[in-house]
Amino acid sequence: MGPFEQLQALVAQDMDAVNTLIRTRMASEHAPRIPEVTAHLVEAGGKRLRPLLTLAAANMCGYQGAHHQLLAATVEFIHTATLLHDDVVDESDKRRGRPTANLLWDNKSSVLVGDYLFSRSFQLMVETGNMKALGILANASAVIAEGEVLQLSAAQDLSTTEEVYLQVVRGKTAALFAAACEVGAVIADAPKAHAQALFAYGDALGVAFQIVDDLLDFGGASATLGKNVGDDFRERKLTLPIILAVAKADTEERAFWQRTIEKGEQLEGDLAHALRLMEHHKTLADTRQRALNWAQMARKALAPLPESELKTVLSDLAGFVVSRVV
């Protein structure tokens, strides 16, 4: 059993309650379109990694109540709302192998049902009555939105640095991972050092997770042309493997990136050439190394927490997240 399945097993009972919350609270009696769209999202599944982190954090900090379930559901609602809006922004037609809501219904429904889920997440966290947890999730929501907007203006801009990339990743992915872990500690009234440790763990895990995602889009560290490879390249998204390749580009290579990414003039064979350039400059291996470093930081961040089965599983999870590209 891998670390992810171990995590699922350790919080299975709590997670059942969270899944019930997700199912019941996503419905709306007043607007039939809402349960249609949200049922599609719930059926699509997804790993529910973020709520698992909240439950694990609360339990390893000795929490005895049920409010961590509300916070876990909150985190998943925020995540789902951002997915709905992301698919509108990216004009995506597939998510997790299924048609997106914006394709099945329309952009309008995705925008408004996303807003509904944001509001519902807000209601869920108010039910905990924990102002500190609310503050953390409010801040995370703002950082997520900033990260998404920053990504918009950084997209297709070859001067985007690794630093800006990291800022985007911290916003769009790591902020919610970090908040998911931190609120678990906060609801358990854990010592500040433990809450900070869990925040740092979630942040590093989120960065590792997103870097791996961006690397997998090029087929992983040993890139091969295959199904679903190169979506980010075709959508002219400047992710780390390309940013590192642009930094090492000679004049001719720079012209290639300008044409394909900045101008978006892509021809047959361009993706294969992009992959060759990334192999040549070892940027896929470098990107993988960055992910491994962040996973290592995530593991180290857990040090202040007392030993427990859950701590070991979270530590292993950091390795597991990057194992997808080893």
Place this chain on the structure above:
Amino acid sequence: MGPFEQLQALVAQDMDAVNTLIRTRMASEHAPRIPEVTAHLVEAGGKRLRPLLTLAAANMCGYQGAHHQLLAATVEFIHTATLLHDDVVDESDKRRGRPTANLLWDNKSSVLVGDYLFSRSFQLMVETGNMKALGILANASAVIAEGEVLQLSAAQDLSTTEEVYLQVVRGKTAALFAAACEVGAVIADAPKAHAQALFAYGDALGVAFQIVDDLLDFGGASATLGKNVGDDFRERKLTLPIILAVAKADTEERAFWQRTIEKGEQLEGDLAHALRLMEHHKTLADTRQRALNWAQMARKALAPLPESELKTVLSDLAGFVVSRVV
């Protein structure tokens, strides 16, 4: 001086602080696109009626602190976020006589900056530390989103009843008016009866306000063809004047509404014909009467509150809101 200017004058000092909050909290250091878009929104002005209601409600309930300013700014942020998303959903190109953000930038920016403003509103209210106010605003946000989604599915559907119309209006407009008033009472720790009275006032005022808006789209109670008249008709929006006309339609008239609204096949002269049908069935006058009734309900709702200058102004404001179509 009309009631609106009187209201502005009575809370002018508080409103200065709210305007500063709006200016400073809409900016973001991390994503340059955000201050660009929000500056455009702030410059566009708007009446800021909702935050004025929050300030008035808090002051008339004897509130002495400064947290009502945070709540007033919160309410305006929620309103601005919904406007950004509405313009995307409606594919609008003008708002308050100026080009919309989705036209000046793009839909992506409007969706994401709207999300950012929602998150910022959330941070503002967390600063008050008042869980009850947070609950009210969380619920209002959910009702707003439900109202917007309901409007989506009710649009272009001739079977939409006056009841469904009212449900949409209560969601998309009245919920925030009601919450804006109620949180003012709640932050002042007013008796429950006073908070309920202010909620009921805001609800009725909001319904009156939206009915008047929908009536003005047809030029008011004595409709005349002119600039900006009939936008809702062209966009096939089923508002009260049309809903009442459909209810009274004979077979031929019904065919006209089916062609123009359900099928969206509109020809030269159709708007003039629609106006003639509404005049014939007196649905514009009936709509105006509904607005007057809601304004009367708003005034009556204030009864439990002790007499004060602000109470008189709020009462007069209800009349003023519908005076636009008298």
